[in-house]
Each structure stands twice: as C-alpha cells, then as structure tokens.
Amino acid sequence: DAGVTQSPTHLIKTRGQQVTLRCSPKSGHDTVSWYQQALGQGPQFIFQYYEEEERQRGNFPDRFSGHQFPNYSSELNVNALLLGDSALYLCASSLKGGNQPQHFGDGTRLSIL
C-alpha cells in the first residue's frame, strides 16, 4: 500500500521563477493538505483541499496556489519565488475530518538562489 508520494525530491530555482510541486495521497484518502517547514521549525499550514476545492487556508500570500484533481492528487504552485520561500514542502493526506490523523510524504526540498 503506497503512502503519500511527492515529486520532485529536490528543486533549485531562482528568484522570480515559478514552481509546481506534486503529491499523490495515500490510497483511500480524499483530503490533501500542504505545509511549509523551515529548518528547525514546525510545519506551517498552507492550505487544505477536499473535493477539488480549497477548504482552508493559512497565512500565505496569493502567490501560493493549489489544485486537487478528481483522483485526489494535488499540486502546489508558487509564483514569483522569493529567497524566503526556500524550505521543505510537505504534503499530507487524510480522510475528511479534523480528528483524522494525517499521513505525510517525505517532502520536496526547494532552494531559491
């Protein structure tokens, strides 16, 4: 049973560029959340997708956008990259509901030069 898979593993971009990160949820899960984790910090909630719609959003600018597809997979897009966007981006999947545990992928390490 495959868990949460993310691609790519690592990515290097320059300021001003755009990036797309991808996530396939654990089999049977219908809800996907995205997080940004800076070194030595806890994950910061970006947004959550369910039924192909953004359901909740954290304190991130509109440069961060996402999408969920009918097969529940998801993308995170970041436009106009800034140096401060360098971080580990984590995808987590779950069943719908606040008391459901989340299963995390290994993340995409994004470096901005």
Next chain:
Amino acid sequence: GNSVTQMEGPVTLSEEAFLTINCTYTATGYPSLFWYVQYPGEGLQLLLKATKADDKGSNKGFEATYRKETTSFHLEKGSVQVSDSAVYFCALSDRGTGGFKTIFGAGTRLFVKA
C-alpha cells in the same frame, strides 16, 4: 488565532529516564490534539491523538491527556529508550469555514543516551 507552544529543546535524557514534553495550546473552538514524531531520516508520523477533553492518547509507551482546563497536552513516557531519539511535534486541528486547519508547534528534539 490558534497556536501551539512546546517546550524548547533539545532534551537530553539517559536511557530508562522519565520523559515529559510540555505542550499548551490556544484555540477558539474544540480542537483535536495530536503528537507527531520524526525519527532521524524519516518523515513525520502520527504518534498519538485525543479528540475531546479528558481523552488519553497512547502508543508505544507514550501517553498524553487532553486537559481543557489547562489547555495542555503534555507528552509522557515512563522509561525512554535510545530508539526514542527523535523530534516530537504537538499539533491541533480545528474547524474553520469549510474545512480544518492544523497548527504545529516548533518541535522538541529528544536525545536519549545509552
């Protein structure tokens, strides 16, 4: 807004010592509470959870009780092992408009010496 505060690390203990990692939260609603763990070289994984006041979550010898009166969810283990060395994250999940938002603490790194 909602927030989670954990005790700062690193915490260094000898094997078989008692462990407590403090976690307090602020929330406007009635959140579910979680502890996640990240072992060296591995991804985040759920350790335990509690969904309402006075619930006790437990797993692998770890326990935490949802205390609404003190807004706390402290993690405890009676006898730690070297294999417990990891980073531990306290988190809450609360309902907002349309869905749930999960807030994590900054994490507490635990080192256990043989």
